[in-house]
Every structure is written in C-alpha cells, then in structure tokens.
Amino acid sequence: GRDPWETVRTARHPGRPTTLDYLDSAFDGFVELHGDRLGADCPAVVGGLARLDGRHLMVIGHQKGHSTAELVARNFGMASPAGHRKALRLMRLAARLGLPVVTLVDTPGADPGVGAEEHGQAAAIAENILTMSCLPTPVVAVVTGEGGSGGALALAVADRVLMLEHAVYSVISPEGCAAILWPDRSAAPQAARALRLTAPDLCRLGIVDEVVPEPAPAAQADPTGAAELLRTAVTANLLPLLDVPPATLVRRRRERFRRYGARGPQAGTR
Template sequence: MTATGPATRDLWLRCAVCRALVYRRRMRRNLEVCPDCGHHRRLTAPARISQLADPDSFVDLGEPAAEVDPLRFVDSLPYPQRLARARTATGLAEAVVCGTARIGGHRAVLAVMDFRFLGGSLGAATGELITRAAEHALATASPLVLVTASGGARMQEGALALMQLATISGAIADLRAAGLLTVSVITDPTYGGVAASFATNTDLVIAEAGARMGFAGPRVIRETIRQELPAGFQTAEFLLRHGQVDLVVERRDLRARLRALLALAVAGRVGAGPAAPTATHPTVVVPAARQGETPDAWQCVRAARNLARPTTSDYAHTVFDGFVELHGDRLGADCPAIVTGLARLGDQPVVVIGHQKGHDAREMLARNFGMAGPAGYRKAVRMMRLAARLGLPVVTLIDTPGAHPGVDAEEQGQAAAIATCLRTMSRLPTPVIAVITGEGGSGGALALAVADRVLMLQNAVYSVISPEGCAAILFHDRAAAPRAAAALRLTAPDLVRLGVADGIVGEPPGGAHRDPTGAGERIRAALLAALADLLTLPTAELLRRRARRFRRYAAGPAEIGAGAGATDVPVGGPADDTDRPIQVRR
C-alpha cells in the first residue's frame, strides 16, 4: 500500500498554471520554473539574491527599517500588527533586501523586493532603503540592479507612501547623471506606483518571462472602466511588443544576461580602448578607385538591394562580440526596422544601432523593408542617450530605402522623430561612426549618419532620393532610373570625392552577399582603425570637428577637400590584388 500522508504530499507540488504534479526537488533544481509549462513561480528575496549574486558575495547594507505609522491605520488589524506578522512570516524587516554583490565578477548594488511582505508594497521604510541603496551605488560608483515585485504603494501609509515614488526616482536620476548603469528586473507582479517609478525609469528594463507589469492591475481596470482586456495583457511578452521593456529573459538565463550587460556597460570610454586589427588583417586599405574610375551607379544600386546582402543582425555577430539586443521606444512600440543593442568592438564596449531589412519576402515584410517608423527613431535616440550617459561610442549600420512614409508614421510624428535623431547625434559627447552597408536613402539614412566618420561599403549607395523617385520627378520617366542613378552621384567613390564619406570598405570578391563573414571582418577592421583615432580626441574637440564637418558642405568638392586636410589614410577592409588606396578626407 502506497503511503499518502503529509510527508509524502510534501514531496510534490501542483503547478498553478498547468496543474501538473511536480516533484518538489525537481522544481527547486529548475529554479522554481515548472518543467512542463514554463510557469515561473514567485521567488523570495533571499532566493532571488542566491540566484543572481556570485556565491558568498552578497553583503547586506545593514540599514534598519524605520517604524512608520503616520495614519494610525486600522482595517481588520492595526497597521503595526500587520507589520509584525509580515516580519514573523518572512523573516525580513521590510519588503526589500538591499546590499552589495558581484554578478559574474562585476560589482553591483542589489535591491530585491519580496512580494510575501505585504504584497511587496512600497512604504516609507521600503522607499528609504531603496534610496539608500541608490546613494550607496552613487558613492561607490557601482551599477544599481533593482528587482521588483509589488502591488504598488502601501495604502496604510497614505500619501507618505506615494512620496516614495518621487524620492527613489530622484536617486535614480542622480545615478544616471553620473553615468552609472541602472537596471530593473521586472518579476511577477509589478504594479502601481512601483511600475510608474523606479521599475521603468532605469536605463535598462528586463522582464522575467511571464511577469506582469502595469500601472493599474486587471481587476482595477475591470472594476473602474469596465473594459475587456486582451489575451496576455500586461505580460512580459505583451510589454516587449509594445516597446516597454528591453528584454524578456527566462529565469535560468537571467544571471548570465545581467553579467553580460554589466560587462558591456561598466567600462565606458575610460576603458582600455579598441584592440588593434587582428593578424589576419595586418593592413587596412581602401579598394581600387583609380583616377577617373567610377563604378556603374545602377549596378551599385542593384548590388546594394541584393536580398542576400548581410543585415545589421548578421553584422551584429560577425563585426562585434557579445551583442545583446535591446528593444522598445518606451512610448508604445518596438519598431522592427531598427535593431539596437550593446556589444564589444575589440575591448571597447559600444552601442550599436542599425536598420534591419531581411533575406526573404516574409522577413522583409516583417521588418517593413528596413523603413523605420517614429518608434524606430525614438528607440535609436534612447540608445544614443544611454551611450552618452555611459560614455560609450556609437556605431550605426545604415541600410534603408528611406523612412516609412505611411499614414500611421505621420500620425505618430515621423518628421519630429527623425529631427530628434539629427539633433541628438549632432551633440552626442561620444565618438560616432556610421557605416553605410547597403542603401542610404534620404533622411531615413541621415538620421543615423550624423557621425564623426562615415564609411561606405564598396557597393553601397547614399542619396537624397531613390533613382526611381528622381527619374519620376525630374525626368518624368521611372524607366530612366539608371540615368538618374548616375546623375545623383550616389556611389561610394562619388561620396568620398564630395566629402560626404570618409572612406570605402572593400567587399569580398563578388560582393558582401557572397561572403558575409568576410564582409563583417572588413567592417570590423575599419571600425577598429577609425575608433582608435576618435577615442584620443577630447570631447570638446570631437564636437567641434563634427560641427565643422557638416558646416562645410556649402563649399564645392575642391574646397571641401582643402578645408578638411585630405590625406592618404587607409580606412577600408583588406584588399585583393586590384585594391589601392584612394584619397580619404578627415
């Protein structure tokens, strides 16, 4: 006869979602994630710290929780008794545990909320502890990682609880102003004042898979405005689609992802600088452009549009190391035509921003053919501002026929979004390098190309309008596109001669689409060379040169070259036997 007593039942638990019986030890080994349906059970603050921090590295800040009862609040129990019961049940002094730790060897300050303690509600003592943690991060120049789990502000403390939203937000603002990374990890559930303050005003917002977050909870919404809610409303996946979070991460991957982000973000411009080009590319030269030699413009246009040509997502893993894609404009959307993230270029952390097309009709449609909407340019601006705060260089990869011209884009402020990109890049206090990898179409391309160095792949093009558009407007015949392409002087050698581009990155024989990895290696070598030069410039000089660069375009090509100080400086990728340097302008 099989025993079914309490001891046996304690060995098993039932998943709250799929209702499967799971061996308790198996659930614990799986970090409290159901092995059958993937449901992430709530973790206590100590369990979360144990999961995220390196072993034996967490040190509690030791700040005592204040005794606060401003309203003498009584529901079924006086508030002090509720606090006492919560402390007895959880073994915690308050709804948050704060301390220093290492995550993958990287120093950080942790503030981890515990939903067991009065629903993780934010009271005056909770807010004070989190604020002190932020102040400790500022004093020690450490990143701050907040792990949220809360139903909102603590009702028993009235308006004093509400004030904590502003207090903590101010402390986070100080960290951001100091260029220190702030990260929030959203766990289930995160609602109310916590969601509307420190959970979402950090540099990066990571949601654990299945977590829910919102200002008003579903029950409040239903009971106040009687609105039906869509499936998956306020889940992590919903938030990602609507541009509210950077990443959705499974619990088993959370520590590794935080470690990677800390490694990329903490070095900044004060790091060791980029590594020299590898031994496989001992020289960096520009492809052949003999005196008077210009490639066929229409052939370049067709090559630039080749569906097999590498995209930003491809280059993210061949040009850079450790790329982590980040999402969302924080205003309601995540434009798929713009890819952004953090990565390393040699030893230097960088911010990467690029247009994204696709390799087939389905992907092109999903990415809107690389034509970004306002949300894409707002996402780019958000990453530029992060680069400025953390002191990271910016690399942009440009391949777009132009900005999205649809009705929805106009309704959402397409022109203003592009204008904000231009303004932000023009005064960004870190080096900016733009690489035109395919099509550089009009203002949609320039929005990511206000740079200190502009490089073009050998078969890339860059123009004020597409050849078809020019042919239709000026030649009154769309069939005249090849003629318009030649007239627009849109090839890489043309743009170098005009002073718009600084150099040409050679492509592998047959074009980048024939050897995407080789193309990526050539871009990497060119970026390393350019960045090594730019990192030596003081910020004031960097900005002065960038402003002068764009101020001089009213002059003719000869005057541009003379004013810039043309030199035979190699910029591109490794050459074949037909390659030779051309004049490159600084």
C-alpha cells in the same frame, strides 16, 4: 568604372548581410535592447550593447532581412517614429555610459506611411539629427547597403562616415528622382548616374570619409569576409576618436556637416 545603376541593384540584393548578420559576426557579445519607452518597438531598427576588440560600445542599425517574410516583418528596413525614438534612446544611454556609438545604415528611407507622419516622423528624424550633432561620445556610421534620404541621415550624423564598396547613399532613390525629373521611373538608371550616389563619388565629394572594400564580387558572396573587413575599418576609424575631448568631437562633427556643399579644396578636408 562600375555603372551606378548596377551598384544600386547590388546594394539592394536580398542576400546582402544585414545589421543582425554583422552583429553576429563583426561584433562580440551583442545584447539587444528593445522599445522606445513610449509604447512601441519598431522592428526596422535594432540596437544594443556589443564589444569590438574588447571595447564596449552601442551599435544601432536598420534591419531588412533576406526572405520576403523577413522583409515584410521588418518593413523593408524603413523605420517608424518609434524606431527613430528607440535609436535616440540608445544613443542617449551610450552618452550617459560614456560608450562610443556605431551605426549601420541600410534603408531605402523612413516609413512613408500616413500613420508614420501622424505620429511625428519628421520631428523624430529631426531630433535624432540634432542629438547626434551634439552627442559627447565618438560616433562612426557605416552605410552597408542603401542609404536613403532622411531615414539614413537619422543614423549617419557621425564623426566618421564610411561606405561599403557597393553601397549607395542619396537624398532620393533613383526611381523617385526619375519620376520627378524625367518622364517616368524607367529613367532610373540615368538618374542613378546623375545622383552621384556611389561610394567613390561621395568620397571624392567629401561626404564619405572612407570606402570599405568588399569581397569580390560583393558582400553577399562572402558575408564572413565582408564582416571582417567592416570590423577592421570600424576599429581603425574609432580608435583615434577615443582620446578626443567631447567638446572637440562635437565641434569637429558640426564643422564636418557644415562643409557639405562648399566649393573649393576645403570641401573635402577632414
């Protein structure tokens, strides 16, 4: 019964735990790896090796920040082509080492600047999606805050896609949708309701596999409790994937995304 626009506002709250917060509390022994090996290190994407219940894995996520200075330094979590290439490098490294991949999605979208487009933003996102669709290792994605457009999908082609209770996931922001379909951006609350971008809506549509609960009233009120709930959910969803043969993982993952938009009872099956 929660209003979708209120959920959007909660997902954007500056006090909400970031990827680095979760890496410090929900995972163990995180070692950050930098750079895309082509000359840049996008601050909007962080990733590296970590442990979860004694198992080694690769964790990659968008990084925003809590203060204005942090948000600006991290480009508000909007990855450049270098950020997507860094994520791609880490996913390929995980595949070579036989490590599972966990991604934490929290971005309003990819960097929309002219410079990003000139340096191959669309191609970088497309390559991430292609690589994740055939990555021969388990992948679990968690939308922890905002999941916006192609910037989110570049880290969310996974065997299991989870969403925190007050996160949002959509092809476009409510403001962008309102500017296109309504007279102006002031219709954003109406657009939010029409987009079906909340976790319960997307779970019913078969886009998301599980809704991860948050401490009341939301994750920012109890970051430690939110981290524990995220840790439990990731572990529960990752363990069954560890014994699945790589070829089966890839086949099921591709089938999962090809069902998007299908009508009938098969649309929500897993």
